[in-house]
Amino acid sequence: MATMGAFRTFLLSYPEILLAALCFLSLAALRLALRCRGSSVPLRWPVVGMLPFVLSNLGHLLDVATAALRDSGCMFVFRGPWLVGGDFLVTCDPATMHHCLAANFDCYDKGHDFAEMFDVAGNGLLNADAASWARQRQVVATVFAAPLFRSFVISTVGRQTARLLVPFLDHAAAAGRAVELEDVFMRFSLDVSYAVVFAADLDSLSVSAADAPYPPFGQATRIAGEAVMFRHVVPARWWKLLRWLNVGIERRFAEAKAVLDEFVYLEIANRKAKPLPQGEGQGGDLLSMYMAWPRDPAMTDRQRDEFLRDAAVGYMIAAKDLVASALTWLFYMLCTHPHVEDKVLAELESLRANAACCGGKPVVFDCDTLRSATYLHAAVLETLRLHPPAPFEEKEARADDVLPDGTRVTKGTRILFCIYAMGRVEGIWGDDCREYRPERWLSGSGRVRHQPSYKFAAFNCGPRSCLGKDLGLTNLKIAAAAIIYNFRVELVDGHVVEASDSVVLHTKNGLMVKVKRREAA
Numbered sequence: 001m002a003t004m005g006a007f008r009t010f011l012l013s014y015p016e017i018l019l020a021a022l023c024f025l026s027l028a029a030l031r032l033a034l035r036c037r038g039s040s041v042p043l044r045w046p047v048v049g050m051l052p053f054v055l056s057n058l059g060h061l062l063d064v065a066t067a068a069l070r071d072s073g074c075m076f077v078f079r080g081p082w083l084v085g086g087d088f089l090v091t092c093d094p095a096t097m098h099h100c101l102a103a104n105f106d107c108y109d110k111g112h113d114f115a116e117m118f119d120v121a122g123n124g125l126l127n128a129d130a131a132s133w134a135r136q137r138q139v140v141a142t143v144f145a146a147p148l149f150r151s152f153v154i155s156t157v158g159r160q161t162a163r164l165l166v167p168f169l170d171h172a173a174a175a176g177r178a179v180e181l182e183d184v185f186m187r188f189s190l191d192v193s194y195a196v197v198f199a200a201d202l203d204s205l206s207v208s209a210a211d212a213p214y215p216p217f218g219q220a221t222r223i224a225g226e227a228v229m230f231r232h233v234v235p236a237r238w239w240k241l242l243r244w245l246n247v248g249i250e251r252r253f254a255e256a257k258a259v260l261d262e263f264v265y266l267e268i269a270n271r272k273a274k275p276l277p278q279g280e281g282q283g284g285d286l287l288s289m290y291m292a293w294p295r296d297p298a299m300t301d302r303q304r305d306e307f308l309r310d311a312a313v314g315y316m317i318a319a320k321d322l323v324a325s326a327l328t329w330l331f332y333m334l335c336t337h338p339h340v341e342d343k344v345l346a347e348l349e350s351l352r353a354n355a356a357c358c359g360g361k362p363v364v365f366d367c368d369t370l371r372s373a374t375y376l377h378a379a380v381l382e383t384l385r386l387h388p389p390a391p392f393e394e395k396e397a398r399a400d401d402v403l404p405d406g407t408r409v410t411k412g413t414r415i416l417f418c419i420y421a422m423g424r425v426e427g428i429w430g431d432d433c434r435e436y437r438p439e440r441w442l443s444g445s446g447r448v449r450h451q452p453s454y455k456f457a458a459f460n461c462g463p464r465s466c467l468g469k470d471l472g473l474t475n476l477k478i479a480a481a482a483i484i485y486n487f488r489v490e491l492v493d494g495h496v497v498e499a500s501d502s503v504v505l506h507t508k509n510g511l512m513v514k515v516k517r518r519e520a521a
């Protein structure tokens with residue numbers, strides 16, 4: 001303090017030195033600006049680092065990060081403000097992705113900072129690292145592979161599509177009113193994952209609840225998503241201060257976590273008092289599956305309840321918003337590429353010809369029929385390539401390491417993998433990478449082409465890849481096929497659709513559409 005005071009007195013006594021220092025800094029900044037003219041790579045300003053890049057590009061960070069990665073050869077170092085820190089490496093290089101997430105997996109963790117920002121997931125799989133992650137991954141993988149669970153998930157998706165999604169759109173079509181489709185998918189996804197976890201219906205999408213606000217549980221999951229994003233974009237000290245003061249978004253986040261906890265713990269207590277009946281397809285819900293899991297004798301009752309809570313909330317986080325985001329972008333792509341929609345419809349019509357008729361009622365395709373819908377599958381994958389629902393993946397180096405291009409990373413370096421940029425860089429997907437072309441996923445014989453996960457990383461890559469990939473894709477296809485076959489979906493004239501800066505790839509202004517029943521279209 002005394003040194004700072006003396007320094008200030010010195011500068012004020014010699015204003016010409018202060019002026020010279022300011023001139024020097026301005027000239028340095030100008031030189032830097034001129035040197036980097038024409039390049040999208042962020043400028044590193046004296047003192048404030050690359051913060052101006054973030055502030056001046058808020059609202060379209062994904063696109064400017066993509067341009068910067070294209071210009072920098074797929075990698076650059078982001079420098080935070082002096083003393084505040086926040087430096088990290090940004091990359092979309094497939095070789096680096098493979099190195100950090102697969103080949104050298106043990107050297108890269110999610111890290112403590114990530115777990116703190118994402119504390120709503122508790123100590124569950126999504127936040128765990130090292131031995132705890134390996135243990136939990138085995139449990140989750142076993143539950144997800146169980147036929148009882150899989151058939152429960154798939155039948156739940158079909159059931160909610162038939163009783164909520166299709167009637168809701170039918171009602172909107174009959175009323176001739178515009179619909180915000182992203183909100184519809186968020187509610188639908190909430191209803192599906194809620195039913196999968198708790199074997200109960202929340203019905204946030206029902207026709208009668210069309211204009212009703214989100215139920216408190218859904219509202220809490222929504223606030224949690226916004227708060228986690230906020231924690232990602234502001235310096236850690238900032239959101240920690242707000243948390244400590246219990247104000248603003250941090251206060252809402254604390255309240256949302258309390259709502260989630262209260263609800264889930266109550267549900268666990270009810271289940272313990274009165275377990276759901278087993279057999280005949282019963283007991284396949286996530287909570288029943290975990291409650292039936294052999295108990296670790298070293299666990300106290302409280303730890304066991306926390307384990308169940310983290311599994312339930314973790315599932316909602318992993319499954320809900322990502323599926324809703326994928327459905328939103330799929331329909332945006334179909335609306336803007338009608339020739340693709342026509343091909344998907346023709347494929348569904350050919351599959352429908354082999355299926356039983358249902359007397360003029362809207363058709364909901366089942367999972368077995370959709371296994372042959374390869375063009376629909378390709379259209380979904382192509383959507384995920386250009387619009388990955390999780391646009392970033394973060395890791396922290398546990399030890400010093402050297403990346404495939406020779407870049408040295410020191411222990412503690414944070415690496416941000418920009419999955420969104422990967423689909424949009426010519427060097428990775430070719431000159432037509434920014435075009436929506438499902439055909440790139442199909443071989444000459446019409447089979448779906450495999451792409452390595454370090455190139456197509458929408459479901460992450462390496463040992464920590466998405467455990468719900470198959471279930472997620474099935475969910476997407478059942479919902480999408482029912483909509484495409486029964487309705488024509490058109491963008492509302494003049495409505496602009498853009499990606500927002502968020503941890504899940506939402507739109508900025510929603511997806512406003514008009515829906516018409518096919519026979520009336």
Ligand code: HEM
Binds near residue numbers: 393475
């Ligand atoms: C389009 C839908 C989906 C996409 C794009 C997607 C993508 C991802 C991504 C990128 C990760 C890595 C996250 C991270 O490391 O932080 C992940 C992990 C995970 N996903 Fe998915 N996911 C989807 C749907 C689902 C569904 C429906 C489920 C559940 C049935 C699920 C379960 C999981 C689980 C349990 C993990 C954690 C794996 C681990 O940490 O070891 N996902 N997913």
